[in-house]
Amino acid sequence: MSFSTAEVQQLALQYFQIQGSVRTLSGEVDLNYLIETGVGQRYCFKIAHPQTSIAELDFQNAMMEHLQAANLGLEIPVPVVGVGNKKILTHRLLNGELRYLRALTWVEGRVFAEANPHTPELLERVGALCGKLSAALADFDHPAAHRWIKWDPSEALWTKEHLHAIDDPEKNKLATWALDLFQKKALPRFPQLRKSVNYNDANDYNILLSFDPLHPEVPGVIDFGDAVYSHTINELAIAIAYAAMDKPDPLAVIGQMTRGYHQQFPLQELETEVLFPLIVARLLISVLCSAQNRVANPENVYLQISDRPAWDLLEKLQRIAPNLAHSTVREACGWSPHPQAEMFVNWAKTNLHQFAPLVEIDLQGPDCIWLDCSVGSADLGNYADIVDAQRLHQRIVETMEAAQAKVGIGRYNEARPFYTTNAFAVEGNHGPEWRSIHIGLDIFMPEGTPVFAPLDGVVHSFQDNAADRDYGPTIILQHSVSPELTFYTLYGHLSRTSLEGLYVGKPIAKGERLCWMGPMPENGNWSPHLHFQVMLDILDLAGDFPGVAFPDKRAVWTGICPDPWYLIAGQASPCSPAIAVAQILTERRKLLSPNLSISYTQPLYMQRGVGAYLYDHTGRRYLDTVNNVAHVGHEHPRVVRAGQRQMAVLNTNTRYVHHQITQFAEALLATAPASLEVAFFVNSGSEANELALRLAKTYTNQQDIIALQVGYHGNTNACVEISSYKFDGPGGKGASPRVHVVPLPDTYRGLYRGSTPDSAQQYAQPVNEILERLHIQGRRPAAFMAETIVSCGGQIPLPPGYLQQVYASVRTAGGLCIADEVQTGCGRPGKYFWAFEEQGVVPDIVTIGKPIGNGHPLGAVLCTRAVADAFANGMEYFNTFGGNPVSCAIGMEVLKVIREEGLQENALTVGNYLKLGLGELAQRFPQIGDVRGSGLFLGIELVHDPIAKLPAASIADYLANRMRTLGILMSTDGPDHNVLKIKPPMVFGKTQADFLLRMLERLLKEDGCKP
Structure with a gap:
């Protein structure tokens, strides 16, 4: 039954002496209304569902008052006292039906669903809010809390008898997987889990945020109708289930929100194991209820609001190994990502004398060198050498020959530039991401070099991945070294002959010849080597187990995949010599002038440049729209080669005659009047x-x-x-x-x-x-x-x-x-x-x-x-260095590249294309006051008011820093610092322009860009 606004006004005045305008609010069970008085006071007026008991309402009221009194910085609505000094009033309708009425104080804020973007910091704060709720409710109880409700993830078993309501076969299969995960991974743990009264409904329309668009706080929640006595961990599970919707990377959300929760209310070990299946269980309940509501209440749009994103999230979660989620949660709690990591290290140190050599040459001996394969490695050379397999092979061979080494060892936990092209990009929550952290060891030796098992094991799996650049042919051994410790070793980039005669379960003895290093391109088309990796958990990935990890998940993956050097030397391998950003900043402050500025609120440590891109020390790629100094592209191979060739022959000053200066002068003057x-x-x-x-x-x-x-x-x-x-x-x-x-x-x-x-x-x-x-x-x-x-x-x-x-x-x-x-x-x-x-x-x-x-x-x-x-x-x-042969050779090559690669024509075509796209954005977003410039030298002026043209430096600064998080380098200029400048390397093309336009459109919708 519905009530008119006039009826609501009359009820509020009659029972609570509240008079004001009325606006209907959404809700699943109760009828909810916003009442605003003439003096600016606001209340939430609630008419309970006919089937709601007074005990339930008393429970909600008591819970709100308890949370408000907990002094944890929570902002919670509390019941208003009505006539007769009561907080719950009874109204009898004309048909004789009784309805319970309540008025609650109004908590100012906006709902989490309206916040854009959901940054890692915001997600962590939402997790912290849930932690505060659990902490505040740890000593609270109420008789009405001990009830059964369908929204309790711990009660997900009820869905078993209703899965037939999901008539889509693929969705039904997904729901069946979710229920099975709950039954196998969560249900058996319930007797050992903490229980308490839970708020139980931290969805994106119940969580309140402050109005600060840049750094919103998360003060509290509304709507306590689903509160219940249940397993405490469900508080976090439910919040994650909603917050992770419409995010490309739900695993990152799980980690961020767990970190915030754990800081406020420390998790217990068993709770970290069941969190993932309980997230899945809540989503299962959500999609099943939606399926049922479509039949029962097809007109209620609110009841379907989470259906599509819930199904999409379930599909993403199905692709995540539960143990990987568990490791992510453990790492977010500040623990070792894998519970057996320390046990493995101690075992390896104790049993070092029992290990067989991996290859015939002593890997700790004088015939071995540690190779630098990092993002900024000068040994790897130009990026053109990296992406060409034969040239990369030659680089590695030359480095080893120069050191007179028979073995080159590639480091563990090293950020590398190999997988940072468009072909390997994966969409993350904050722009494209690339796997760049090497989580194994590489042993570079000639093709056909035999590899021996370092300890007893059995064949767990093997695959012929010759077309896969990750590994090529691969073998995984399982080692059960004690009742408490089982781990796996992976051998990648092998020859196909290595797989002959293998079968799953085949015993392999310590010291037995296991495989051979494969030739190019059979080994995945890498310089011949062995990729040797240790895994404490196979994560149901078998031969598809990754050998490189995303930088933001580095700690998780190195926790699951410990340093293989422990099986060779009984200790951790030498770290990559990269210097931490914090250390560099400290040294800058100490050694350099303070007026030497740094871009961005979070400084970047750049280590490589390629074309229109720069790469930081983690291998993250950034589209460069501001460094016009790299005119024909960062480290253009032809320009680099021209400088190297001349530098190897002669570099002197203009007091000696050399032809480069006259040739360069003639070519440069030919471009001018x-x-x-x-x-x-x-x-x-x-x-x-x-x-x-x-x-x-x-x-x-x-x-x-x-x-x-x-x-x-x-x-x-x-x-x-x-x-x-x-x-x-x-x-x-x-x-x-x-x-x-x-x-x-x-x-x-x-x-x-x-x-x-x-x-x-x-x-x-x-x-x-x-x-x-x-x-x-x-x-x-x-x-x-x-x-x-x-x-x-x-x-x-x-x-x-x-x-x-x-x-x-x-x-x-x-x-x-x-x-x-x-x-x-x-x-x-x-x-x-x-x-x-x-x-x-x-x-x-x-x-x-x-x-x-x-x-x-x-x-x-x-x-x-x-x-x-x-x-x-x-x-x-006289200028000592001006016009020297090396500089002139480089300048001459730049002119040739501009001409031969059509870069002036590219600037015209792409510049016009980009300017047109920016103009279209300006039609839709009044924050863009003006788009101007020529070719690849453009400006975007940001304003608060397009009529008064008030400069919007805050929006420009927000865009520049947010673009950085999405992988685009931008900068501001102008006397009021409200202009975004675009002056990229001239190889900037339509693909890059489309990416820039897409990300700019995305950010212009965010809270920080509101005019």
């Missing part, structure tokens, strides 16, 4: 701009420079002196008397808004005014200097015709025009090789920096013959 005839070579963009200023001042014999507001030109004294971004920013002292700043020609939020035919003239007029003042003072300008697209100003394109007017005025006044193309040159604008070409002008001097060297310290200045001749006034210009 014909009037730019002379090149100077330096080591950076800062040096290039410093030299450009010297050239202009020498040519004009003047000192005054006109520059743009928020412009940035480098870190030398002269460059900082003309960079408004620096001298008008923190620590700056304003412009010097010889530097004249003109307004930033920003037609979106600048002095003159809206791109009109008059914009160029409006923004050029301040230049004319400065020139007039200089003329009155009897001075002339030395130069006007500007970036053609202003980077630190917020990726601001100059209004069409602006430079034409400014250049004409400056030249008429006797000054030179300098185009700073450090960030925008070399094809980045797409349509043109140099950004100034878009303006239809030819500068007197053009500068370019490290992009021309693809990150190698190289810069150049191009100028007219007249400027160069004036500079040759008798004072020698």
